[in-house]
Amino acid sequence: MTRPAPARSSQELADTVTGGIGTSPLRPDGTLKVRGEFAYSSDLWHEDMLWGATLRSPHPHARIVRLDVSRALAQPGVHAVLTHEDVPGENRYGLKYQDTPALAEDRVRYQGEPVAILAADHPEIARQALKHIVVEYEVLEPVTDPERAAHDETLPKLHPGGNLVRYQRIVKGDPAAKADVVVSGVYEIGMQDQAFLGPESGLAVPDDDGGVDLYLATQWLHVDQKQTARALGLPPEKVRLTLSGVGGAFGGREDLSMQIHSCLLALRTGRPVKMVYNREESFFGHVHRHPAKMYYEHGATREGDLVYVRARMYFDGGAYASKTPVVVGNGTTLSVGPYNVPNAKIEGWGVYSNNPTCGAMRGLGAVQPTYAYESQMDKLATALGMDPADLRIRNAMSEGSTNVTGQLIDFPAPVAELIQRLKDMPLPPERGENADIRDLPGGASNVTHGEGVVRGVGYGVTIKNISYAEGLDDYSTARVRLQVVGGEPVAMVHTAAAEVGQGLVTLQQQIARTELGVPRVTVHPADTSVGDAGSSSASRQTYVTGGAVRNACRAVADAVYALAERRLGRDAQGMSLAGGKIVAADGEVVVSLADLLGEEILEETREYHHRKTYPLDPETGQGDAHVQYGFSAHRAVVDVDVELGLVKVVQLDCAQDVGKAMNPDAVIGQIQGGSAQGLGLAVMEEIQVVDGKVRNPSFTDYLIPTVLDMPPMRIDVLERPDPHAPYGVRGVGEPPTISSTPAVANAIRAATGLELPRVPIRPEHITGT
DSSP, X not given: OOOOOOOOOOOOOOSOOTTSTTSOOOOTTHHHHHTTOOOBGGGOOOTTOEEEEEEXXXXXXXXXXXXXXXXXXXXXTEEEEEOGGGOSSOSOBOSSSOOBOSSOOSEEOSTTOEEEEEEESSHHHHHHHHTTOEEEEEEOOOOOOHHHHHHOTTSOOSSTTOSEEEEXXXXXXXXXXXXSEXXXXXXXXXXXXXXXXXXXXXXXXXOTTSOEEEEEOOSOHHHHHHHHHHHHTXXXXXXXXXXXXXXXXXXXXXXXXXXXXXXXXHHHHTSOEEEEOOHHHHHHHSOBOOOEEEEEEEEEOTTSOEEEEEEEEEEEOTTSOTTHHHXXXXXXXXTTOSBOOSEEEEEEEEEOOSSOOBOOOSSTTTHHHHHHHHHHHHHHHHHHTOOHHHHHHHHBXXXXXXXXXXXXXXXXXXXXXXXXXXXXXXXXXXXOTTOOGGGSTTXXXXXXXXXXXXXXXXXXXXXXXXXXXXXXXXXXXXXXXXXXXXXEEEEEEEOOOOOSSSOHHHHHHHHHHHHHOOSEEEEOOOBTTSOOOOOSOTTOHHHHHHHHHHHHHHHHHHHHXXXXXXXXXXXXXXXXXXXXXXXXXXXXXXXXXXXXXXXXXXXXXXXEEOOOOOOOOTTTOOSOOOSEEEEEEEEEEEEEETTTTEEEEEEEEEEEEOXXXXXXXXXXXXXXXXXXXXXXXXXXXXXXXXXXXESOOSTTTSOOOOTTXXXXXXXXXXXXXXXXXXXXXXXXXXXXXXXXHHHXXXXXXXXXXXXXXXXXXXXXXXXOO
């Protein structure tokens, strides 16, 4: 007997449908979230459930000499204690490479690596029982320098194949080209955390068929299912996943956390097992943004035309591969930015180390090079005596350009227009003599009344690939049902696409309303009983799942027309669906959907695959690696207290091309939220790692922007449709995170005159103390 589920809460769009594409209907989850009534995965509950807990390594690199769980198992209220020996399937998982143990075997490779798990009657019993697990370690010297890891053969090999995850070389034109004006720099970016507010959590419920149902917060249900089933030694159909409320993701939920562990404990005990990480454990329980060190050289003519870019980039992937191969691919293919560059030599290394594992985070692989090349563009503008915005406009790519991999840009690329729009926006008024202290660096701390405060303006522009790349078949699946409920036609959309806060549920409703002409649309909970939708990452879901929902809706519409032909005996040519009715080409109402359907249920399942992409040439790195690019630009205005090193971002304006604003309010929200995350990386957000150990695993010491840190924003949304994408859409979520960071950093440099080659920029970098 199955246990009950736990409680849970046309290209041409001339006509506007109420609640359809191009409008901003109320989100079905919005009111619940504002009132604090929304059910997140951490709220899941089952009457007879146990609580799971994880023992983690305190060392970044060590051999496990002895592991004894007997004392923990003997504790009252403890029902199971498991180690790697209890994993019935493969004790390995991973998004790209299967290199990550579900539970450590003879070696730990990062601080926080799971060593053992247990289940107990109460979370406190579980936590206390962890102290009774005996682990003896032989501590080893950690590998912590990614540049050395890439080249130094004397370092310990952390994996059988060595310490290199991926090397990528790109050569365009003459790699040895020379130029009149040359600038160079070495740039570093710290390890940023996704800082989602909802911790990793889920509930595994064993089933009488020997399988398990897992309710969780994730970004990609089917890849979790595949990896978890492999570790459990079960066929995928016996590991059923259902999405619960997700409290943010930003890439940090693409890799597994508690999925395998909770299922192992549930199957061992025969009882539901809930796992919820606390905030400190969350810092160790998910991947982070790759830190990077980048060597750049730009050459230009005296008139300001780019001649070449040469770069070497090192990405620290940490203990396991995760998305490091993708980061290297994105980082190198996006390495010169949205600019026309005839000659380039780019090299990128992604490496293993004993630092925390790094993987997907908003702006995957583009954040790092954008910070470097935009810093270089400002440096080059100074050397040329040019306005930084004008230099960018002069070199901006456009439709018909080719990028660094030789790919033709065969869709709108209004980069110059974005920058010009920012340049034309009014600047904030100059600070008066009697400025409110809350508007100064330091705010209500009252550390200055304006003395030592200088102002600067900076620009940041980016290009970001949308969707999966380098030959991967990127697709999504949607099932749409149309039937009469309570006398009204109702459409139900079912996909496995994860709603992680971006508004995807609302978007699916909007597409169905537009395509089927029915106001009532429900969205089935996302689960693995429908085909794969891919990950809610790479700014891809509106593109591919939107395309799948459109295709399924149009298939249902065709079935409606066929039904009308059979029952009404008239040609369906030119018919359309609107207002719950079938309408003839001349506007005549043919029949209501409710009357036509009666007891009939129409259901269709369709996939959407975007255009093919191709692997990069192994020697030159040339090739059509990406299906689409997103473009955004920011202008930041900052006040800097040069005596204390404090920064106040006064204004942060953005211009972005979104192709088609499917939900205008949601688009603005994405741009504002992404800009906040980029601002955070510029001036405050960093996981501080010393000798492989995390020093600040809490929101007390890891700082994120609050409403008081966010300045006013002017936002220009351009809609230049991509003719190759459903409805002309272009991914929205990532670009604003990327271009905001260098805009703020360049503004601080403009204010202070300092080099500031590293983000986040901390007070001591400005004061020199």
